[in-house]
Amino acid sequence: MSKKNTKYIFVTGGVTSSLGKGIVSASLGLLLKSRGYNVTIQKLDPYINIDPGTLNPYEHGECYVTEDGAETDLDLGHYERFLNSRTSQNNNVTTGRIYQTVIEKERKGDFLGKTVQVIPHITNEIKRRITILSKQNYDIIITEIGGTVGDIESLPYIESVRQLKWELGEKNSIVIHLTLLPYLSSSGELKTKPSQHSVRALMEDGVAADILVCRTEHKISKEIRAKLAQFCNVGIQNVIECMDMETIYEVPLYLQKQDFDDVVLKELGLKNEKKADLKDWKNFLKKYSNPKKSIEVALVGKYVSLQDSYKSIAESFIHAGADQETEVKIRWIYSGDVTEDNTEELFDGIDGMLIAPGFGDRGIEGKIISAKYAREHEIPLLGICLGMQIMTIEFARNVIGLEKANSMEFDTSTPDPVIALMADQKNVVDKGGTMRLGAWKCTLKAGSALSEIYGARNISERHRHRYEFNSEYKEQFEKQGLAPSGFNPDTGLVETIELKDHPFYIGVQYHPEYKSTVAAPHPLFIAFVKACTKK
Ligand code: GLN
Numbered sequence: 416m417s418k419k420n421t422k423y424i425f426v427t428g429g430v431t432s433s434l435g436k437g438i439v440s441a442s443l444g445l446l447l448k449s450r451g452y453n454v455t456i457q458k459l460d461p462y463i464n465i466d467p468g469t470l471n472p473y474e475h476g477e478c479y480v481t482e483d484g485a486e487t488d489l490d491l492g493h494y495e496r497f498l499n500s501r502t503s504q505n506n507n508v509t510t511g512r513i514y515q516t517v518i519e520k521e522r523k524g525d526f527l528g529k530t531v532q533v534i535p536h537i538t539n540e541i542k543r544r545i546t547i548l549s550k551q552n553y554d555i556i557i558t559e560i561g562g563t564v565g566d567i568e569s570l571p572y573i574e575s576v577r578q579l580k581w582e583l584g585e586k587n588s589i590v591i592h593l594t595l596l597p598y599l600s601s602s603g604e605l606k607t608k609p610s611q612h613s614v615r616a617l618m619e620d621g622v623a624a625d626i627l628v629c630r631t632e633h634k635i636s637k638e639i640r641a642k643l644a645q646f647c648n649v650g651i652q653n654v655i656e657c658m659d660m661e662t663i664y665e666v667p668l669y670l671q672k673q674d675f676d677d678v679v680l681k682e683l684g685l686k687n688e689k690k691a692d693l694k695d696w697k698n699f700l701k702k703y704s705n706p707k708k709s710i711e712v713a714l715v716g717k718y719v720s721l722q723d724s725y726k727s728i729a730e731s732f733i734h735a736g737a738d739q740e741t742e743v744k745i746r747w748i749y750s751g752d753v754t755e756d757n758t759e760e761l762f763d764g765i766d767g768m769l770i771a772p773g774f775g776d777r778g779i780e781g782k783i784i785s786a787k788y789a790r791e792h793e794i795p796l797l798g799i800c801l802g803m804q805i806m807t808i809e810f811a812r813n814v815i816g817l818e819k820a821n822s823m824e825f826d827t828s829t830p831d832p833v834i835a836l837m838a839d840q841k842n843v844v845d846k847g848g849t850m851r852l853g854a855w856k857c858t859l860k861a862g863s864a865l866s867e868i869y870g871a872r873n874i875s876e877r878h879r880h881r882y883e884f885n886s887e888y889k890e891q892f893e894k895q896g897l898a899p900s901g902f903n904p905d906t907g908l909v910e911t912i913e914l915k916d917h918p919f920y921i922g923v924q925y926h927p928e929y930k931s932t933v934a935a936p937h938p939l940f941i942a943f944v945k946a947c948t949k950k
Pocket residue numbers: 771772773774775799800801802824879880881882883
């Protein structure tokens with residue numbers, strides 16, 4: 416099935432959702448990569464949406480975008496940040512996408528009159544999506560299965576794992592089951608029964624767990640380990656404890672201490688004497704935990720009630736902060752709360768401001784007021800995507816004097832559409848997958864602040880938006896000092912703006928946060944943290 420002897424690791428979850436399968440998968444990926452394996456991680460999501468692009472961030476957190484323009488689950492962000500490698504369209508698949516493919520094939524007559532069924536047609540498509548990654552010559556593919564064992568939606572995935580385990584043969588695939596050990600404070604006990612039940616639920620679907628990873632708030636005693644091993648059919652060394660950590664970046668080290676990666680390799684029949692070298696990782700953690708300075712950044716956005724909506728931005732601050740040995744505290748500001756009268760109070764004592772990406776007109780005026788405040792008070796401001804558009808609107812209204820300037824996203828009849836719909840977007844009606852997505856080139860002006868920051872003039876960054884800086888207004892902006900400084904070399908579209916005579920007032924149409932990793936913190940975030948420290 417695979418080109419070479421690719422090994423497969425399936426990560427399932429039991430008892431509850433949100434146990435951190437993504438972090439455990441990313442941590443394992445890092446450990447294996449550090450031992451010399453070429454590893455990738457994939458997420459299978461059991462919902463019917465074709466991709467998470469159309470999901471509400473309040474419910475589902477951030478939509479993460481890959482180089483090749485896939486709108487994906489936020490777990491892919493963790494994979495990239497931990498492994499410092501790129502994911503793609505193939506790394507995130509939903510039930511919707513699986514069914515879409517099968518139904519399209521059915522309409523073309525590809526099934527030659529057969530009745531199209533969950534088994535084998537849907538499961539075949541799931542298996543194809545899993546094994547397709549082996550074409551890219553990975554040694555190990557980790558597939559995280561979203562949802563919880565026992566859910567109706569998860570069944571076709573578990574069935575596909577069952578089939579694959581047989582087809583791939585012994586030692587070529589394993590199942591890691593992540594489960595929760597609840598703690599009963601009244602009796603002072605960790606309980607194993609829910610885990611036993613969820614392992615049994617997995618068995619009822621024909622899949623045995625090879626390794627148990629137990630989320631717990633307390634250390635697991637020898638007795639509990641033995642009990643779990645006995646009831647769940649795994650060796651005692653295959654019961655791995657995963658306590659709550661101060662930061663997600665400690666998880667790989669914590670798992671390594673229990674020889675998690677050795678246990679995994681043994682189950683996969685791989686002999687490897689090389690230990691994972693996590694020197695750089697530890698160095699990052701040391702800097703992160705012992706900051707010499709501290710800054711506070713106001714993050715102005717409308718989804719702040721679910722901070723996962725800005726996951727990559729928050730993580731980028733952690734990477735850049737550690738790099739600069741600076742603690743970056745985030746003050747979450749709901750843009751709908753900001754008025755002309757409360758800026759002093761809301762932004763009291765901040766060292767910098769970030770205006771977040773977003774969609775729709777709620778909270779827009781609050782963001783415009785925030786941008787004005789940062790501009791007038793010389794507070795370092797980084798505007799990302801919608802944030803850059805806001806900076807443009809604010810400047811047009813308050814400096815250029817175009818009082819009714821707006822984005823066509825919020826006011827289609829504005830006399831001054833300083834942010835406008837691109838020509839190729841005008842006739843688009845479908846919402847899903849139709850934005851300007853993925854990596855695009857950008858050429859920075861010689862001598863611009865951004866070309867300094869990047870140390871390069873030709874860069875590439877990821878996008879996710881429909882609207883653009885309206886180039887018809889370019890000269891007016893330049894004349895007043897908010898100059899476009901980065902352009903797409905093929906279309907001439909404005910990608911970045913920066914204000915003269917301000918410590919740091921930079922807006923970018925792209926999303927730098929998608930490319931920041933532990934091993935390679937993003938230069939723009941580093942520069943922003945530096946500017947805030949100076950403030
Ligand atoms: N809503 C804006 C657009 O579509 C900005 C999108 C974003 O911030 N990601 O252009």
